[in-house]
Amino acid sequence: MPSSTSAKRGRPRDAATHQSILDAANQILSDAGYRGFSIEGVAAKAGVSKTSIYRRWPSKGALLLDLYMAGMDGAALADLQHLPIRDAFQRYLSLSVKRLENPFWTNTIQSLVAEAQADPEMADLFRAKVIVPRRESGRILLQRGIDEGQIDSSIDIDIVLDAVFGALWYRLLLGHMPIDQRFANALTDQVFAWIELEQ
Amino acid sequence: MPSSTSAKRGRPRDAATHQSILDAANQILSDAGYRGFSIEGVAAKAGVSKTSIYRRWPSKGALLLDLYMAGMDGAALADLQHLPIRDAFQRYLSLSVKRLENPFWTNTIQSLVAEAQADPEMADLFRAKVIVPRRESGRILLQRGIDEGQIDSSIDIDIVLDAVFGALWYRLLLGHMPIDQRFANALTDQVFAWIELEQ
Amino acid sequence: MPSSTSAKRGRPRDAATHQSILDAANQILSDAGYRGFSIEGVAAKAGVSKTSIYRRWPSKGALLLDLYMAGMDGAALADLQHLPIRDAFQRYLSLSVKRLENPFWTNTIQSLVAEAQADPEMADLFRAKVIVPRRESGRILLQRGIDEGQIDSSIDIDIVLDAVFGALWYRLLLGHMPIDQRFANALTDQVFAWIELEQ
Amino acid sequence: MPSSTSAKRGRPRDAATHQSILDAANQILSDAGYRGFSIEGVAAKAGVSKTSIYRRWPSKGALLLDLYMAGMDGAALADLQHLPIRDAFQRYLSLSVKRLENPFWTNTIQSLVAEAQADPEMADLFRAKVIVPRRESGRILLQRGIDEGQIDSSIDIDIVLDAVFGALWYRLLLGHMPIDQRFANALTDQVFAWIELEQ
DNA sequence: CCGTAAACGAGACGGTACGTCCTGTCTTCTA
DNA sequence: TAGAAGACAGGACGTACCGTCTCGTTTACGG
Numbered sequence: 001m002p003s004s005t006s007a008k009r010g011r012p013r014d015a016a017t018h019q020s021i022l023d024a025a026n027q028i029l030s031d032a033g034y035r036g037f038s039i040e041g042v043a044a045k046a047g048v049s050k051t052s053i054y055r056r057w058p059s060k061g062a063l064l065l066d067l068y069m070a071g072m073d074g075a076a077l078a079d080l081q082h083l084p085i086r087d088a089f090q091r092y093l094s095l096s097v098k099r100l101e102n103p104f105w106t107n108t109i110q111s112l113v114a115e116a117q118a119d120p121e122m123a124d125l126f127r128a129k130v131i132v133p134r135r136e137s138g139r140i141l142l143q144r145g146i147d148e149g150q151i152d153s154s155i156d157i158d159i160v161l162d163a164v165f166g167a168l169w170y171r172l173l174l175g176h177m178p179i180d181q182r183f184a185n186a187l188t189d190q191v192f193a194w195i196e197l198e199q
Numbered sequence: 200m201p202s203s204t205s206a207k208r209g210r211p212r213d214a215a216t217h218q219s220i221l222d223a224a225n226q227i228l229s230d231a232g233y234r235g236f237s238i239e240g241v242a243a244k245a246g247v248s249k250t251s252i253y254r255r256w257p258s259k260g261a262l263l264l265d266l267y268m269a270g271m272d273g274a275a276l277a278d279l280q281h282l283p284i285r286d287a288f289q290r291y292l293s294l295s296v297k298r299l300e301n302p303f304w305t306n307t308i309q310s311l312v313a314e315a316q317a318d319p320e321m322a323d324l325f326r327a328k329v330i331v332p333r334r335e336s337g338r339i340l341l342q343r344g345i346d347e348g349q350i351d352s353s354i355d356i357d358i359v360l361d362a363v364f365g366a367l368w369y370r371l372l373l374g375h376m377p378i379d380q381r382f383a384n385a386l387t388d389q390v391f392a393w394i395e396l397e398q
Numbered sequence: 399m400p401s402s403t404s405a406k407r408g409r410p411r412d413a414a415t416h417q418s419i420l421d422a423a424n425q426i427l428s429d430a431g432y433r434g435f436s437i438e439g440v441a442a443k444a445g446v447s448k449t450s451i452y453r454r455w456p457s458k459g460a461l462l463l464d465l466y467m468a469g470m471d472g473a474a475l476a477d478l479q480h481l482p483i484r485d486a487f488q489r490y491l492s493l494s495v496k497r498l499e500n501p502f503w504t505n506t507i508q509s510l511v512a513e514a515q516a517d518p519e520m521a522d523l524f525r526a527k528v529i530v531p532r533r534e535s536g537r538i539l540l541q542r543g544i545d546e547g548q549i550d551s552s553i554d555i556d557i558v559l560d561a562v563f564g565a566l567w568y569r570l571l572l573g574h575m576p577i578d579q580r581f582a583n584a585l586t587d588q589v590f591a592w593i594e595l596e597q
Numbered sequence: 598m599p600s601s602t603s604a605k606r607g608r609p610r611d612a613a614t615h616q617s618i619l620d621a622a623n624q625i626l627s628d629a630g631y632r633g634f635s636i637e638g639v640a641a642k643a644g645v646s647k648t649s650i651y652r653r654w655p656s657k658g659a660l661l662l663d664l665y666m667a668g669m670d671g672a673a674l675a676d677l678q679h680l681p682i683r684d685a686f687q688r689y690l691s692l693s694v695k696r697l698e699n700p701f702w703t704n705t706i707q708s709l710v711a712e713a714q715a716d717p718e719m720a721d722l723f724r725a726k727v728i729v730p731r732r733e734s735g736r737i738l739l740q741r742g743i744d745e746g747q748i749d750s751s752i753d754i755d756i757v758l759d760a761v762f763g764a765l766w767y768r769l770l771l772g773h774m775p776i777d778q779r780f781a782n783a784l785t786d787q788v789f790a791w792i793e794l795e796q
Numbered sequence: 797c798c799g800t801a802a803a804c805g806a807g808a809c810g811g812t813a814c815g816t817c818c819t820g821t822c823t824t825c826t827a
Numbered sequence: 828t829a830g831a832a833g834a835c836a837g838g839a840c841g842t843a844c845c846g847t848c849t850c851g852t853t854t855a856c857g858g
Binding site: 605607609614645647652 | 800801802803804805806807
């Protein structure tokens with residue numbers, strides 16, 4: 001009985017090819033940043049044909065996004081929902097700061113943003129896969145804090161999310177001040193001085 | 200009597216050429232965004248040789264920056280320093296929102312950021328000419344508010360600046376939510392609920 | 399069975415592309431001469447990308463050379479070796495004169511020489527592909543004439559070749575006098591008055 | 598009586614400027630050949646403005662031609678007319694060979710020819726100033742030889758001139774064989790074996 | 797001895813072409 | 828069918844010169 005008609009036919013995609021593309025992209029991004037990042041360069045470094053890249057990702061941005069997703073540890077973020085609010089908050093910023101010590105991450109994120117400025121489809125994708133989920137996690141967390149009486153119920157949740165994530169992206173993209181643990185702590189302290197209810 | 204060093208020699212730059220480059224760039228940026236913005240295109244539309252552009256601006260980013268500066272109304276911003284703090288704040292956000300209703304401004308700023316991601320020299324320039332001055336104005340304003348007893352002296356000024364400007368840039372670059380007068384008001388209200396001292 | 403080393407891999411070059419480049423180059427050269435001959439122009443007229451030209455020919459000169467070779471009829475020249483010496487000689491000059499009535503040929507050859515003056519690599523190529531082979535044919539012919547007792551054995555073959563070919567190139571490149579059948583006949587008559595043995 | 602109405606008015610041309618242009622051009626030509634020869638480069642090396650060059654010479658070719666003329670020793674050539682024919686002939690070739698040992702001369706002449714291939718006006722000028730006068734000298738010489746009964750009166754003078762000068766230019770422009778004293782002697786010997794009357 | 801016209805350096809200007817790089821698509825052969 | 832190789836049209840890059848122009852500054856002559 002032939003199960004799914006649209007079943008796999010012909011030669012299956014090679015997982016090693018897939019991985020060596022991601023590896024090469026990762027390395028180029030780490031070493032040379034967005035500037036030196038091209039599909040052509042990735043293909044060459046991976047020992048892979050351009051076709052094999054375009055078969056998998058429709059654009060440079062899509063590859064960058066996968067690269068970003070592949071490196072994220074979803075589990076770590078999921079955990080946050082089960083921590084006390086202030087701890088979750090602190091933890092999120094600390095993890096972000098830690099990740100951004102690796103040039104791969106700064107370069108990848110900057111590349112994603114650069115790409116999104118030029119390509120509306122990419123911008124949509126980026127928002128849907130990266131920005132919105134993060135905000136939703138944040139929103140759920142804040143709402144829980146309000147429900148549990150730890151957070152001032154009069155806050156404008158969207159504005160708070162904009163202020164917190166905004167501060168982080170702002171430093172990341174414009175680079176006027178460093179992103180380090182001091183920053184993470186100061187931001188946490190300031191925000192909680194504002195939104196936490198006195199007990 | 201201060202004699203001009205390195206006096207003018209040779210044929211002076213043509214102001215009309217200069218302007219028609221800026222005009223053409225402005226229009227292309229307004230119509231086609233970063234995607235359609237190329238030195239070649241600007242030269243063609245301006246009826247000017249590429250040389251005449253490269254003579255004035257070493258890179259696409261430098262041109263974009265001048266385009267941005269030429270369009271900014273410094274006077275409007277200078278006024279802010281003489282307004283009551285909350286009004287200055289409100290006014291700054293309103294003006295920003297208004298400006299960003301014009302696609303030229305969103306496209307220009309997005310282009311500048313995109314360019315800065317790829318070119319460190321451009322990033323430096325952008326910070327020096329755009330980011331830092333704006334922050335310094337904000338810092339002076341906040342400090343005055345503290346000195347005059349209107350603003351809570353325990354705030355971390357840098358973090359407040361990051362939160363406010365960050366929120367604005369965040370929406371501008373990632374586009375997850377609109378930038379409108381509602382946003383300007385909500386952000387003002389929220390921030391002043393936090394930092395304003397009760398009288 | 400001799401397996402082909404470095405076998406054909408990837409998409410093969412398109413013969414139509416190749417031909418349309420040669421055609422466009424031919425036409426531009428015929429119409430506008432060396433002056434109006436540019437890679438950019440050829441690409442445009444051929445409806446081909448510049449890359450496709452540079453992939454095949456490393457320089458303008460190399461393209462010109464192929465253009466020249468493609469138009470030469472090797473067979474006609476090969477025949478000369480089987481004719482009586484005076485006839486071969488006469489025939490060669492007549493064919494040359496005839497060819498040079500077509501502006502394509504004068505323009506191509508003048509272009510090749512112009513290019514060779516500026517580019518030593520091109521000069522080498524030109525000598526190897528055009529000058530030397532022609533001289534060798536001439537040398538063989540003269541030697542046969544000597545061996546068969548028709549030509550004075552005391553001549554300096556290189557000098558004779560320089561004088562004959564030189565006269566032709568001299569008129570072609572400097573243009574002080576026309577290249578026509580009268581010239582072909584006069585040159586033949588004069589040279590044979592000198593080198594032919596009286597029977 | 599006011600002599601020439603179009604008399605000298607305004608600042609006269611600076612002879613030093615003139616000379617430093619020729620010097621710079623000479624040196625660039627000697628060092629870098631036609632390839633590296635540009636009006637811009639000459640102006641820079643001479644410490645002179647491009648205007649000062651274009652004021653004097655309408656084109657690159659015209660400058661090259663003047664450069665050539667300035668370096669020629671007319672006197673030496675004039676003398677030839679008073680020598681016995683064979684000596685004049687020999688002397689002319691020897692002088693040519695000697696001159697061409699200096700890369701300046703080969704480069705200049707090759708440049709002139711290259712320029713003439715691309716620019717018909719230049720070709721006319723070159724013929725009028727260089728080619729024709731040389732041929733006329735040769736023609737007068739040959740005619741004298743015939744009149745004095747030293748040279749075979751049945752020769753076709755134009756063809757002889759083409760053969761002799763042609764051989765020289767041929768080697769110069771195509772470079773398939775060296776131009777040296779051996780060549781000068783062999784060419785003289787061969788030609789006189791042909792055209793000299795036995796006494 | 798003074799005004800003026802031309803020469804001069806500097807360099808801007810509109811052009812044309814260069815040769816290179818990359819994009820995203822395509823075509824072919826091999827596995 | 829996937830995959831490697833690489834051709835292809837197209838677009839832009841930044842550079843080099845071209846020949847012309849416009850400046851401000853000399854400099855010799857002729858009135």
